[in-house]
Amino acid sequence: MPATPLEVENLSAGYGPTRVLDGVSFSVPAGARLAVLGRNGMGKTTLLATLAGQTKRYDGTIRIGAADVTGMPSAARAHKGLGYVPQARCVFPTLTVEENLFVGLKGRAKSALDEAYDMFPRLKERRRNLGNQLSGGEQQMLSTARTILGRPSVLLLDEPLEGLAPVICEELMAAFAELAKTGDMTILLVEQRIQSALDFADHVIVLERGRLAWAGTPKALSDDQDAVERLLGVGGLH
Numbered sequence: 001m002p003a004t005p006l007e008v009e010n011l012s013a014g015y016g017p018t019r020v021l022d023g024v025s026f027s028v029p030a031g032a033r034l035a036v037l038g039r040n041g042m043g044k045t046t047l048l049a050t051l052a053g054q055t056k057r058y059d060g061t062i063r064i065g066a067a068d069v070t071g072m073p074s075a076a077r078a079h080k081g082l083g084y085v086p087q088a089r090c091v092f093p094t095l096t097v098e099e100n101l102f103v104g105l106k107g108r109a110k111s112a113l114d115e116a117y118d119m120f121p122r123l124k125e126r127r128r129n130l131g132n133q134l135s136g137g138e139q140q141m142l143s144t145a146r147t148i149l150g151r152p153s154v155l156l157l158d159e160p161l162e163g164l165a166p167v168i169c170e171e172l173m174a175a176f177a178e179l180a181k182t183g184d185m186t187i188l189l190v191e192q193r194i195q196s197a198l199d200f201a202d203h204v205i206v207l208e209r210g211r212l213a214w215a216g217t218p219k220a221l222s223d224d225q226d227a228v229e230r231l232l233g234v235g236g237l238h
């Protein structure tokens with residue numbers, strides 16, 4: 001599937017009676033890389049989970065390309081091209097790396113596994129290891145690769161760098177940049193490592209208490225010291 005644009009309009013959602021997102025609207029052009037930033041607990045994970053159909057939606061619409069996926073269950077959204085790599089790395093602990101990847105093939109030929117191994121050569125080296133024998137970074141690679149094998153047109157990445165050593169973060173970000181270069185995917189990245197997210201992205205939104213508080217380019221955000229301090233709680237970016 002080629003990359004598709006994502007359009008979110010007036011989205012309000014939460015958990016049961018708890019409203020977290022409040023009237024969020026933004027759009028991401030096909031093939032763009034959007035960084036979703038904000039301090040802890042501002043609703044970033046809830047936004048991605050809502051796009052993936054995993055929260056309670058109160059209001060608003062979500063479109064992937066021409067398809068209005070608002071009322072669709074998660075599986076139907078995946079079918080429409082949405083790939084979701086949640087914060088909790090989803091690895092089957094008692095399956096090998098290769099068996100974990102089989103799950104992502106969804107009917108594609110086994111030879112498609114090479115796409116995953118090209119993206120993360122470490123996974124090829126460890127293909128016979130069990131999921132529970134992997135490091136955090138390898139689990140992240142596996143979780144991402146399994147989603148990529150489904151060839152999503154819009155990819156949601158929730159804090160992929162969380163808890164990982166700097167060298168692994170660099171490896172992952174380089175792989176995401178390569179993926180973005182193909183132009184096959186529109187990518188949304190939630191990240192606490194602000195500089196890594198801004199280096200990767202070409203568009204940025206910042207959430208504050210479930211609302212869209214800022215939108216623009218990475219450069220415009222770096223130049224807006226007031227917004228950086230107020231919304232991200234950091235002294236400055238370069």
Ligand SMILES: Nc1ncnc2c1ncn2[C@@H]1O[C@H](COP(=O)(O)OP(=O)(O)OP(=O)(O)O)[C@@H](O)[C@H]1O
Pocket residue numbers: 015018020038039040041042043044045046047192
């Ligand atoms: N399952 C849940 N049930 C009820 N409230 C929840 C649930 N998950 C998250 N929340 C609440 O929703 C709000 C937003 O949380 P969310 O995880 O979306 O924020 P976040 O910006 O991703 O934070 P972080 O950067 O810490 O991951 C928080 O107040 C949180 O306590």
